[in-house]
Amino acid sequence: MKTTTGYHGVPRWIYAxxxxxxxxxxxxxxxxxxxxxxxxxxxxxxxxxxxxxLGLSLRTSAASTVLCIVLGVPLAxxxxxxxxPGQKLLRxxxxxPLVLPPVxxxxxxxxxFGRQGxxxxxxxxxxxxxxxxxxxxxxxxxxxxxxxLVVSLEGALRSAGNRYEAxxxxxxxxxxxxxxxVTxPLVLPGLASGAVLSFARSLxxxxxxxxxxxxxxxxxxxxxxxxxxxxxxxxxxxxxxSLVLVAVAVxxxxxxYGGRRRTPAAVQS
Amino acid sequence: xxxxxxxSLQARNFEMSLSLTDHETVAILGPNGAGKSTLLAVIAGLLxxxxxxARIAGRQLFNLDAGTRHxxxxxxxxxxxxxxxxxxxxxxxxxxNVAFGPRSAGAPKAAxxxxxxxxxxxxxxxxxxxxKPAQLSGGQAQRVAVARALAAEPELLLLDxxxxxxxxxxxxxxxxxxxxxxxxxxxxxxxxxxxDAYMLADRVVVVENGRIVEEGPxxxxxxxxxxxxxxxxAGLNLxxxxxxxxxxxxxxxxxxxxxxxxxxxxxxxxxxVAAFPPSSVSVFLGDVHxxxxxxxxxxxxxLEPHGDQIRxxxxxxTDGTLSADITPAASADLGLAPGMEVRFVxxxxxxxxxxx
Numbered sequence: 001m002k003t004t005t006g007y008h009g010v011p012r013w014i015y016a017x018x019x020x021x022x023x024x025x026x027x028x029x030x031x032x033x034x035x036x037x038x039x040x041x042x043x044x045x046x047x048x049x050x051x052x053x054l055g056l057s058l059r060t061s062a063a064s065t066v067l068c069i070v071l072g073v074p075l076a077x078x079x080x081x082x083x084x085p086g087q088k089l090l091r092x093x094x095x096x097p098l099v100l101p102p103v104x105x106x107x108x109x110x111x112x113f114g115r116q117g118x119x120x121x122x123x124x125x126x127x128x129x130x131x132x133x134x135x136x137x138x139x140x141x142x143x144x145x146x147x148x149l150v151v152s153l154e155g156a157l158r159s160a161g162n163r164y165e166a167x168x169x170x171x172x173x174x175x176x177x178x179x180x181x182v183t184x185p186l187v188l189p190g191l192a193s194g195a196v197l198s199f200a201r202s203l204x205x206x207x208x209x210x211x212x213x214x215x216x217x218x219x220x221x222x223x224x225x226x227x228x229x230x231x232x233x234x235x236x237x238x239x240x241x242s243l244v245l246v247a248v249a250v251x252x253x254x255x256x257y258g259g260r261r262r263t264p265a266a267v268q269s
Numbered sequence: 270x271x272x273x274x275x276x277s278l279q280a281r282n283f284e285m286s287l288s289l290t291d292h293e294t295v296a297i298l299g300p301n302g303a304g305k306s307t308l309l310a311v312i313a314g315l316l317x318x319x320x321x322x323a324r325i326a327g328r329q330l331f332n333l334d335a336g337t338r339h340x341x342x343x344x345x346x347x348x349x350x351x352x353x354x355x356x357x358x359x360x361x362x363x364x365x366n367v368a369f370g371p372r373s374a375g376a377p378k379a380a381x382x383x384x385x386x387x388x389x390x391x392x393x394x395x396x397x398x399x400x401k402p403a404q405l406s407g408g409q410a411q412r413v414a415v416a417r418a419l420a421a422e423p424e425l426l427l428l429d430x431x432x433x434x435x436x437x438x439x440x441x442x443x444x445x446x447x448x449x450x451x452x453x454x455x456x457x458x459x460x461x462x463x464x465d466a467y468m469l470a471d472r473v474v475v476v477e478n479g480r481i482v483e484e485g486p487x488x489x490x491x492x493x494x495x496x497x498x499x500x501x502x503a504g505l506n507l508x509x510x511x512x513x514x515x516x517x518x519x520x521x522x523x524x525x526x527x528x529x530x531x532x533x534x535x536x537x538x539x540x541x542v543a544a545f546p547p548s549s550v551s552v553f554l555g556d557v558h559x560x561x562x563x564x565x566x567x568x569x570x571x572l573e574p575h576g577d578q579i580r581x582x583x584x585x586x587t588d589g590t591l592s593a594d595i596t597p598a599a600s601a602d603l604g605l606a607p608g609m610e611v612r613f614v615x616x617x618x619x620x621x622x623x624x625x
Contacts, residue, residue: 164358169342170346170421172370172373174373182358
C-alpha cells in the first residue's frame, strides 16, 4: 500500500547499512563478471562437457518442477484448507528441507532409495536401481525444491480465502469441480511463482545430488557439479558456466517477483 | 414443497426452528451477532450444527437427531447463497460466472451459456455479458450475482444482506430486481433494512441472541412489534409490562394508558406491551400541571436531528430508552441538553396496547 504523505520515517543511517547489505550480494557477482574470459566465453560454455551438464540440468530441473507441482499442489491444499490432527507437524516436516543442509538430505535419500535403503532393497529386487541414476538427481532436486512450491502456494491459498469456494459449492459444484474451476485459477499466480522458485532451486541443487546421485558425466553431473569440478582444472570454464547460472537465476527471480505482484490484485477483484 | 429446519449449535448460542411454505419469502431481521448468518450457513451446509434436521420438499438436507449423522454437502442441497459481496469469480467473464451453476449441473457449454444469457436479461445485465467482474460497479456485480444464483435453479435462495455493501444509488435498482425475481420463489433474506422487509418479504422473523423472538406477517410485525428490535425498526417506543383495564403496568409500577385493539379483549394479568410513536410524546420541564396521566420522569441521553424534528432520547429507568420528537424551536425554548431531567408526557390516544 502506498502512503500519500511523502514522509518515510527511515533514519538516514539505515540507508548506509542497507547499502552494505546490498553490496554483499552485488559485489561478488560483479567480481565474478570481471573475471569472465569474454573472448573464450562461447567456446567455454559450448564445450561437450558443459553442454552435457547444462542439458542434464535443464531436463532434470524441468522434471523435478513437474514432480513438485504434482505432489506439492495436494500438499498445499491439505495444509491450507484441511483440518486434521498432526497438520502442524506435517507442515514442519514438509518445510524441513528449507533449513536442512542438502548433504543431509542426500544421505537421507540414500538410506531410503539406496541399495541397502528402506525402499531400495525392494526396488532392487524388482530390478529398479535409483541411487546414482538420473532419477536420483530428479528425486534429490524435488526433495529440496518441494517446500518452495508448498510455501508459495499455501500462502496464496490462505490469502485467497475460501469464500469463493463456498459460493461455488452452493451453486452446485462438486469439490473436484470447485478445485478445477475456482480454487486453482484463483491461485494460479502463486502456483506459477512457486513453480518458478522450485525450478530455480532444482537448477542450483548441489549437495543432495552429489551425495545421492554422484557425479557421472551425462547421467548425474548437473551444471553446479560441473562448475565445482571445472574450478579445479579450468577456472575460466567455471566462471563462464557460473555466469550462465546467474543469468538463469536473475530471469527466474524477475519472473517470480512479477508473478507475486499480480497475486493480490487478482484476488481482490 | 415446503422447507423445514430445526437446529442448535451450542458454540454460537444458536437454537432456531423455521419453516417456509412454497413461494414464500421470509426476511430475517436482528441486531449484529444475533445468529442471522449462522442460520444461512447451517441451511447452506457450510456450518454443521450440534443437532437438528432440515428438509426441502420432503428431501432431507441433514438429520443429526436420534443417532443419525446424515449431512448433505453444500453442492447437493440446492440452496444457492448470495452474500453481501457479489464474490463473482474474478477469472471468469460475467456470462461464464452465471453459467457456472448450469455447467456444474452437467449442462453442455452452449446450453449453459444460453441459460446464463436468459438470467442476465432477467436482471437487466445482458449488456455486461462479456465483461470481467473487475470491470463492474458494485451494483452491477450484485445483479450478476443474483443471476448466477438463480441460474443454479436453487430450491431455496439464501440472501445474506445483499444490499448492505451497495451505495444508496445502486440499492433501489437491485431491490426492484429482487422484488421481481423473488415473487413465487422460496427465499430467506437476511437484512438490516426495514424497507427490504416491506418490499421483498411476506413474513419477517426477528432474531436476537441466537433465538427467534418474534415472527409474523411483515405488516403485522412492524405495526404491532413485540420485540425492542422490531419496534426500533418500525420507529416506535416499546414498553413491556402487565395488562390491566387501562393499559399496561410496568414492573416498576408506572402505568401506560392506551387503546386496546378493538377486536381483542384483554385478560388482566397477562403480559403485554405498549407501543407509541415518538411524535406522540411531549417534553416538559419540572412538574406537569393538569392530568398527570402517562407522565414519566426521564433523563435525556441524546439529542439528534430526525427529519425536520429533533429526536430526544431519554433513559426511563428499567423501561429502557424512550424517544420523543419535538420541533427545533421547542427544544431551544426548553434548553434541552443530555443529562437533564425532564418529563415525557405521552398522549394515551396514540398508545397501542396489546399482548406480548
